[in-house]
Amino acid sequence: xxxxxxxxxxxxxxxxxxxxxxxxxxxxxxxxxxxxxxxxxxxxxxxxxxxxxxxxxxxxxxxxxxxxxxxxxxxxxxxxxxxxxxxxxxxxxxxxxxxxxxxxxxxxxxxxxxxxxxxxxxxxxxxxxxxxxxxxxxxxxxxxxxxxxxxxxxxxxxxxxxxxxxxxxxxxxxxxxxxxxxxxxxxxxxxxxxxxxxxxxxxxxxxxxxxxxxxxxxxxxxxxxxxxxxxxxxxxxxxxxxxxxxxxxxxxxxxxxxxxxxxxxxxxxxxxxxxxxxxxxxxxxxxxxxxxxxxxxxxxxxxxxxxxxxxxxxxxxxxxxxxxxxxxxxxxxxxxxxxxxxxxxxxxxxxxxxxxxxxxxxxxxxxxxxxxxxxxxxxxxxxxxxxxxxxxxxxxxxxxxxxxxxxxxxxxxxxxxxxxxxxxxxxx
Amino acid sequence: xxxxxxxxxxxxxxxxxxxxxxxxxxxxxxxxxxxxxxxxxxxxxxxxxxxxxxxxxxxxxxxxxxxxxxxxxxxxxxxxxxxxxxxxxxxxxxxxxxxxxxxxxxxxxxxxxxxxxxxxxxxxxxxxxxxxxxxxxxxxxxxxxxxxxxxxxxxxxxxxxxxxxxxxxxxxxxxxxxxxxxxxxxxxxxxxxxxxxxxxxxxxxxxxxxxxxxxxxxxxxxxxxxxxxxxxxxxxxxxxxxxxxxxxxxxxxxxxxxxxxxxxxxxxxxxxxxxxxxxxxxxxxxxxxxxxxxxxxxxxxxxxxxxxxxxxxxxxxxxxxxxxxxxxxxxxxxxxxxxxxxxxxxxxxxxxxxxxxxxxxxxxxxxxxxxxxxxxxxxxxxxxxxxxxxxxxxxxxxxxxxxxxxxxxxxxxxxxxxxxxxxxxxxx
Numbered sequence: 139x140x141x142x143x144x145x146x147x148x149x150x151x152x153x154x155x156x157x158x159x160x161x162x163x164x165x166x167x168x169x170x171x172x173x174x175x176x177x178x179x180x181x182x183x184x185x186x187x188x189x190x191x192x193x194x195x196x197x198x199x200x201x202x203x204x205x206x207x208x209x210x211x212x213x214x215x216x217x218x219x220x221x222x223x224x225x226x227x228x229x230x231x232x233x234x235x236x237x238x239x240x241x242x243x244x245x246x247x248x249x250x251x252x253x254x255x256x257x258x259x260x261x262x263x264x265x266x267x268x269x270x271x272x273x274x275x276x277x278x279x280x281x282x283x284x285x286x287x288x289x290x291x292x293x294x295x296x297x298x299x300x301x302x303x304x305x306x307x308x309x310x311x312x313x314x315x316x317x318x319x320x321x322x323x324x325x326x327x328x329x330x331x332x333x334x335x336x337x338x339x340x341x342x343x344x345x346x347x348x349x350x351x352x353x354x355x356x357x358x359x360x361x362x363x364x365x366x367x368x369x370x371x372x373x374x375x376x377x378x379x380x381x382x383x384x385x386x387x388x389x390x391x392x393x394x395x396x397x398x399x400x401x402x403x404x405x406x407x408x409x410x411x412x413x414x415x416x417x418x419x420x421x422x423x424x425x426x427x428x429x430x431x432x433x434x435x436x437x438x439x440x441x442x443x444x445x446x447x448x449x450x451x452x453x454x455x456x457x458x459x460x461x462x463x464x465x466x467x468x469x470x471x472x473x474x475x476x477x478x479x480x481x482x483x484x485x486x487x488x489x490x491x492x493x494x495x496x497x498x499x500x501x502x503x504x505x506x507x508x509x510x511x512x513x514x515x516x517x518x519x520x521x522x523x524x525x526x527x528x529x530x531x532x533x534x535x536x537x538x539x540x541x542x543x544x545x546x547x548x549x550x551x552x553x554x555x556x557x558x559x560x561x562x563x564x565x566x
Numbered sequence: 567x568x569x570x571x572x573x574x575x576x577x578x579x580x581x582x583x584x585x586x587x588x589x590x591x592x593x594x595x596x597x598x599x600x601x602x603x604x605x606x607x608x609x610x611x612x613x614x615x616x617x618x619x620x621x622x623x624x625x626x627x628x629x630x631x632x633x634x635x636x637x638x639x640x641x642x643x644x645x646x647x648x649x650x651x652x653x654x655x656x657x658x659x660x661x662x663x664x665x666x667x668x669x670x671x672x673x674x675x676x677x678x679x680x681x682x683x684x685x686x687x688x689x690x691x692x693x694x695x696x697x698x699x700x701x702x703x704x705x706x707x708x709x710x711x712x713x714x715x716x717x718x719x720x721x722x723x724x725x726x727x728x729x730x731x732x733x734x735x736x737x738x739x740x741x742x743x744x745x746x747x748x749x750x751x752x753x754x755x756x757x758x759x760x761x762x763x764x765x766x767x768x769x770x771x772x773x774x775x776x777x778x779x780x781x782x783x784x785x786x787x788x789x790x791x792x793x794x795x796x797x798x799x800x801x802x803x804x805x806x807x808x809x810x811x812x813x814x815x816x817x818x819x820x821x822x823x824x825x826x827x828x829x830x831x832x833x834x835x836x837x838x839x840x841x842x843x844x845x846x847x848x849x850x851x852x853x854x855x856x857x858x859x860x861x862x863x864x865x866x867x868x869x870x871x872x873x874x875x876x877x878x879x880x881x882x883x884x885x886x887x888x889x890x891x892x893x894x895x896x897x898x899x900x901x902x903x904x905x906x907x908x909x910x911x912x913x914x915x916x917x918x919x920x921x922x923x924x925x926x927x928x929x930x931x932x933x934x935x936x937x938x939x940x941x942x943x944x945x946x947x948x949x950x951x952x953x954x955x956x957x958x959x960x961x962x963x964x965x966x967x968x969x970x971x972x973x974x975x976x977x978x979x980x981x982x983x984x985x986x987x988x989x990x991x992x993x994x
Contacts (some may be wrong), residue, residue, distance in 0.1 A: 282763070283774045331875050335710070341887065344894040345872050346711045346853040379878040384816060384923035388807070425774040444773050446934050447759050450807040459769065466772040495812035495982075496924065506874050554923075561983075 142168040142319075144533070145354055145363035147326045147377065149173035150183040151302070151518050152511050153369035154309035155526025160367070160533050161318040169318045170363070172356065174325040179306030182371050183519065185489025187394055187441055188302040189419050189430055190520035191228045193252055193294035195243045195563035198499050198551055199517070200250055201541060202524035207296055209523045209542035210305065219308055222301025224433055226412040226419065228294040231262075231271070231474075233286025233423030243563045244292050257291035266417060267404045270474055283470055286423050293411060293418060299430055302519055309526075321358075328355040329366060329508065331381045350507035351381065365533060369511040371518070372452055372490035383505050386554075387513045388450040389490040393458040395467065396485040398437040401477045406436060421566055425470045428566055437484065442467050443516075443566055450493070458486035491516050499559035502528050502552040509533060515565065528552060570596040570747075572961070573782055573791035575754045575805065577601035578611040579730070579946050580939050581797035582737035583954025588795070588961050589746040597746045598791070600784065602753040607734030610799050611947065613917025615822055615869055616730040617847050617858055618948035619656045621680055621722035623671045623991035626927045626979055627945070628678055629969060630952035635724055637951045637970035638733065647736050650729025652861055654840040654847065656722040658992075659690075659699070659902075661714025661851030671991045672720050685719035694845065695832045698902055711898055714851050721839060721846060727858055730947055737954075749786075756783040757794060757936065759809045778935035779809065793961060797939040799946070800880055800918035811933050814982075815941045816878040817918040821886040823895065824913040826865040829905045834864060849994055853898045856994055865912065870895050871944075871994055878921070886914035919944050927987035930956050930980040937961060943993065956980060 143164075146157040149171050161169040175181060192204040213219040232240060248254050259271050271288035273280035314320065333347035343349035353362035368377055372389035379385075405417040412418060419430040426443040444466070463483055472479045494501060494513035500521065501513035511529045514521055524541050531539035531549050538546040550556040571592075574585040577599050589597040603609060620632040641647040660668060676682050687699050699716035701708035742748065761775035771777035781790035796805055800817035807813075833845040840846060847858040854871040872894070891911055900907045922929060922941030928949065929941035939957045942949055952969050959967035959977050966974040978984040 282765075284776065285774075337710075339889075339893045341889045341893060343875050344853070344890075344897075345855070345870055346713075346894075346898050348712065349874060375878075379816070382818065382872075382874050382876045382878060384878065384921070386923060388812060390810065425772070427773070442773055444810075446777060446810050447771050448810045450803075450810060450812065461767075461769045462772075465767045465769060466774075469772075470774050493812070495814060555989075 139360055139362055141362040142170045143363065144169045144365045144367060145361055146171045146367040146369060147354060148181070148369040148371065149175070149178045149310070149320060149322070150181050150369065150371055151179060151306060151309070151522040152371070152514065152525055153367070154178060154306060154313060155522045156367050156369055156511050156529035157318055158309045158313040158316070159526045159530035161313055161316045163530055163534065165316065170361065171313070171318065171320045172324045172326055172354070172361070173320070173322050176322050178310040178320070179303060182489040183302055183306060185394070185487055186302050186519050187430065187439055188519055189297070189299045191294050191297035193228060193247055193254065193297060193564060195247060196497065196499055196560040197250065198559040199521070199562050200252065201545060201547055202500070202521040203517065204296070205541035205543050205545060206521050206523035210300060212542065213308060219304070221304045221308065223298065224300070224414055225296065225298040226414050226416055226431065228297035228421065229411065229418040230292040230294070230421045231288045231423040232290045232292065234289055235286060236423055237289040240563070253295040255293045255295065257293060259288050259290065262288065262291045265408060265410045268475070268477055270476065273473070280473060283473065284424060285470065285473055288423050297419060299419065300519070305519065305522070325357045326354045326377060327357060329377050329381050330355060330360065331506070352507070365507055365509060367509045367511060367529065371492045371512065374492070374510065374512045376452065378508070378510065383508060383510070385510055385512055386496065386501050387492045387494050389452045390448055390450050390493050391453060391456045391488050392491040392516070393441060393462060393488045394486065395440045395458065395463045395483040396437050397440060397478060397481045398435070398484045399481045401479070401481065402436070402438060405438070405477060406431065406433070422470065422474060427467055427470055429471070440467055440471065453490060456488040456490060458488045497559045498562035498565050500525050500552050502532055502549070503554045504532055567788055567790055569790040570598045571791065572597045572793045572795060573789055574599045574795040574797060575782060576609070576797040576799065577603070577606045577738070577748060577750070578609050578797065578799055579607060579734060579737070579950040580799070580942065580953055581795070582606060582734060582741060583950045584795050584797055584939050584957035585746055586737045586741040586744070587954045587958035589741055589744045591958055591962065593744065598789065599741070599746065599748045600752045600754055600782070600789070601748070601750050604750050606738040607731060610917040611730055611734060613822070613915055614730050614947055615858065615867055616947055617725070617727045619722050619725035621656060621675055621682065621725060621992060623675060624925065624927055624988040625678065626987045627949070627990050628680065629973060629975055630928070630949040631945065632724070633969035633971050633973060634949050634951035638728060640970065641736060647732070649732045649736065651726065652728070652842055653724065653726040654842050654844055654859065656725035656849065657839065657846040658720045658722070658849045659716045659851040660718045660720065662717055663714060664851055665717040668991070681723040683721045683723065685721060687716050687718065690716065690719045693838045694836060696903070696905055698904065701901070708901060711901060712852060713898065713901055716851050725847060727847065733947065733950070753785045754782045754805060755785060757805055757809050758783060758788065759934070780935070793935055793937060795937045795939060795957065799920045799940065802920070802938065802940045804880065806936070806938065811936060811938070813938055813940055814924065814929050815920045815922050817880045818876055818878055818921050819881060819884045819916050820919040820944070821869060821890060821914065821916045823868045823886065823891045823911040824865050825868060825906060825909045826863070826912045827909045829907070829909065830864070830866060833866070833905060834859065834861070850898065850902060855895055855898055857899070868895055868899065881918060884916035884918060886916045925987045926990035926993050928953050928980050930960055930977070931982045932960055
């Protein structure tokens with residue numbers, strides 16, 4: 139029976155970064171990554187909107203994101219890996235309500251050293267041709283849609299988007315270069331929980347037995363390992379619930395719609411926000427809608443973080459909903475950005491977000507021989523490098539992980555027993 | 567269509583205490599309790615082991631438990647309701663490992679004003695005829711079972727057991743006396759989430775709409791309510807997941823086995839622990855096994871808090887497992903208490919525990935017109951009165967609830983956004 143020191147379940151971004159750092163820092167250990175798909179990053183990593191930012195209210199999230207983003211720029215700018223990084227900025231448009239709620243959050247974020255720039259409404263109107271940031275009191279439609287006038291814009295500078303596939307490929311290849319192994323098309327059906335001393339009594343292990351996860355059952359047979367890393371994202375509960383370990387996350391569908399058209403042209407020719415002269419990633423002032431340009435394709439990717447009413451459920455093949463774009467997103471979007479008025483999605487897809495309702499920081503904890511790496515709440519890609527380092531440090535029994543740039547990060551801060559993670563206020 | 571101010575889903579202990587205090591403190595409001603069973607407390611409340619204690623490491627849990635237990639004694643001793651309360655004490659037998667881990671916890675608990683008494687091993691041996699608290703180094707079986715010698719016993723005084731059914735009946739009748747209504751045999755299939763202003767667009771409510779829970783769908787039609795209280799225990803996720811609200815709990819099976827026999831007689835004639843002259847509730851030094859006498863029937867109820875390996879899963883009709891008693895419990899139990907050696911369970915049943923993995927304190931929070939009352943992690947009965955008061959205070963928009971005895975309890979301490987609940991160290 140095949141046997142490894144470490145088996146990592148999931149070749150998404152978190153599985154690959156974890157596997158890479160475990161192998162890199164423990165070259166003598168045999169590390170195998172297993173994934174049900176035919177290649178790396180084909181699960182929800184591929185469905186991601188692939189933006190990055192270092193603007194987080196939680197200190198923990200900030201450290202994870204900031205160091206990961208620095209590392210990605212280091213890869214692209216210093217080492218020549220093209221990750222498709224575009225530092226176009228994140229523009230948070232604050233309406234009356236979000237201004238009241240969030241302006242102090244941004245002031246605090248600034249104190250942590252996050253580079254932000256504030257824009258007056260009038261300036262934004264001048265900079266973004268065609269944008270509507272204020273509605274007349276007679277605009278019945280704006281009232282029905284509960285739109286808010288924009289009070290201010292806050293631009294996060296070390297923010298933008300990247301190519302998720304290139305990033306995944308980097309970690310996959312680097313992992314293999316270190317001697318790591320990957321087995322695709324292998325579906326893990328079960329974690330193998332066994333007592334250290336087997337008596338072959340029906341129902342064991344019992345509470346009087348010391349027991350741990352000894353490996354995984356797959357559609358291609360059992361694989362044994364001293365440590366199993368579950369980095370299965372939305373599928374975490376399927377593996378952990380049956381052995382009584384609480385992954386502390388729930389999956390929820392998220393959709394992305396791709397828009398293209400001549401009317402969007404002006405948004406690709408804007409001065410003052412970034413070198414690329416495009417509209418930054420925009421978080422809308424109401425309705426949890428966001429959009430970001432894709433410079434390569436001259437498209438915009440549009441999404442919506444719907445919480446209430448969007449069910450928690452694991453879906454194997456989640457589908458985008460046409461009506462969700464038309465009535466959920468476009469009605470609002472086209473009021474602020476009339477550029478989108480007559481456009482239909484060119485493309486659309488849906489993925490499964492893995493929500494940690496407690497604090498929207500990742501969970502990285504060990505229990506009974508399983509290291510669970512999850513709960514990035516939609517920011518697995520942008521915090522991926524740091525999360526992999528923390529997972530590897532946990533594997534090695536270290537109290538601290540060294541993030542890129544040299545910052546020491548306390549491993550237990552993302553754990554269960556001694557967790558210290560501030561509740562994130564800037565969830566998108 | 568029927569319409570109420572408040573609909574409470576679940577006539578278990580938490581649904582009834584919540585409904586009772588909401589109605590009592592808001593006599594003008596119409597309050598309806600719905601339950602799928604034919605009478606009160608027939609879900610997991612009926613499956614409970616129905617013990618009570620005020621020995622908790624978490625200050626929050628202590629306040630909830632201590633005041634509830636005081637209230638129950640007030641009902642029985644001052645007001646003449648027979649709740650079958652037996653203040654027989656909780657005896658925590660500490661092995662080497664649990665002594666190291668927990669002795670400071672007990673010292674801290676004592677400082678909070680919890681009455682505890684410490685017993686030396688030798689005294690325990692004298693007091694409990696036939697008990698075995700130390701194993702010879704040649705006892706191979708004890709080694710295989712990872713048994714530990716008992717170092718000390720800690721007796722919680724304001725602890726014991728009660729009759730869950732009598733408690734439930736008290737709240738049911740009191741609620742009805744206040745004018746509350748109950749509808750049994752009514753299964754809630756869905757929470758009704760609707761926008762405040764309906765446009766009848768497919769897929770609404772969208773994020774631009776203000777929306778809330780407007781009532782419930784049941785197998786007997788829709789019922790509308792301004793506020794819905796979900797006190798559905800293990801079934802909470804079935805109702806809340808579809809509307810995207812995270813109940814933050816998971817259900818897990820728990821089993822109780824009832825033992826009777828002549829060999830148990832000596833355990834019903836013990837001096838020094840309680841007035842009833844019986845063995846107190848005992849938490850065993852290893853293997854998470856506990857037992858408690860039932861004085862009325864001269865039986866012992868035995869259970870085991872199995873965590874690892876016991877799957878998280880909602881089961882509609884969970885069954886006790888014969889082998890779980892024989893190999894999981896009895897092997898260990900009969901080493902310490904040989905009295906159980908040749909006995910077979912006279913009766914057994916299983917229920918669904920509702921686990922809050924975060925801190926094992928209850929969750930009481932409002933979101934979109936739903937008040938969720940859950941997560942008591944096996945101690946809903948013993949904290950029931952206080953939980954009902956906190957839920958009612960939340961309903962009334964109060965910052966503080968007044969617990970029995972006059973203590974003010976901050977409602978948001980058990981909520982989501984400003985939660986302040988210490989992780990419970992003494993989970994049974």
